[in-house]
Amino acid sequence: MDDRPKHDHSGWETVVLAARERARSRQALMVERFGLSGDVQYDWSMDDALITWSRDGKVFLTGRLTMIGSVSVARQTWLWSWANESLPPAAVGDMERVRQFGEENGYPVLPWPDFTYDPELVAEARMVAASVLDAEGLWAESTNDVQLHFMVHDLVLAAEGQ
Template sequence: MDHVDRRATHDHELWESVAAAARNRVGQRQGRMIAEHGLSGDVQYHWSMDDGTIVWSRGGRDFLHGRITVIGSVDHVQRTWLWSWANDSLPSAALGDIADVRRHGEEHAFPLLVWPSFRADPTPVAQARIVAADVLAAEGLWFEPGDELDLHFAIHELRPA
């Protein structure tokens, strides 16, 4: 199914409550991820879309490994959000279970999760990435800012190096 079933009606109040509940759950997991794994202060990281991984280091020594799922990207020139499931240029290792987010949107008539792209206003982008992280049961979110493109990742399967 390419679009939300036209017979289903989008319930904006329901969407707002789902996004708020997801923000609470994901916020708690994000806080635990940062605190329990020491992801603040002088921390470096590198990620790879080719194998869907992220590694954090401090002082040149790796201390934490994880798996990434690219949730989506914001194009600064076009001012649009693009879901990773709609981006044919991404390697499959970086997509994880992102198709589950689209299915969730189809099942619950949440267009923001089903439209391949939408205007990248702050509220819908925040809601999309938070709800995606919640659907994916991610341990946290990671943001990679860029001059032309920002990337948004869900973090999974954290383990010490």
Template sequence: MDHVDQRAVHDHELWESVVTAARDRVGPRQAAMVSDHGLSGDVQYHWSMDDATIVWSRGGRDFLHGRIAMIGSVDHVQQTWLWSWANDSLPRAVLGDITAVRRYGEENAFPLLVWPSFRAEQKPVAQARIVAADVLAAEGLWFEPGDEVDLHFAIHDLRRV
């Protein structure tokens, strides 16, 4: 009798439970990041992929610094998600520990975390973002919409200025 490694087969129920648990952990951290640090309303920000930083300001005064790790991007024309670990054009600094997300996907047979790219439908993109934020123990997520490409970041190491 052949023994099949069950972990090599995608377990959809397990995936859904992992997504739900990740959402239960990341959701409150996201809400706390926004409320505790006043990241709503009249807030400006700028970020740099070269040194993996993000800075928020209000009225021309910086009030919060953080570190960003790019999770992935959505190409509007191709309608595809591309994991940052599969994007050769990104500076090394902004990748953070994104390979941990891919490793987690490999260890648990979660194709969405292992495929370099997939069709950018709302549900799989949301699932990929939330599980990545959870695996990376991010304080929150940041979304940068663009005309051609949307960027998705995990936020770490927030500190008041």
């Protein structure tokens, strides 16, 4: 039986609304500013928490990844990265701040290590996490029956000729 307090929507909806608007505008700006549409390829690594984008085999953009959390499709559960001991520290980044933000502001979904997967709640949690850590964008990757959710920071255009 789950004896954790139920998620209190008081104040949460306001925080989510602001985070959702921020994420939409930042995501659109990131895609437009850096040309992240069309025939763009990407490569990423959790070990060093980096992502690179390339076109025609030439890297044109690099960024830092922070893993927000993951969804086990088979178990229908969400697990925060700060609660996942198998992740490299570089990939977890400052996610502890997201957990603390939840504790300090009475948003229990943020300090719960895991919860039953609900697509809307996961979307809200991702956007609030991105807002707390001032991410430039959000990114997700699906492998097998796991969804990995990241935020992107510190985007830098690669020098010509790379």
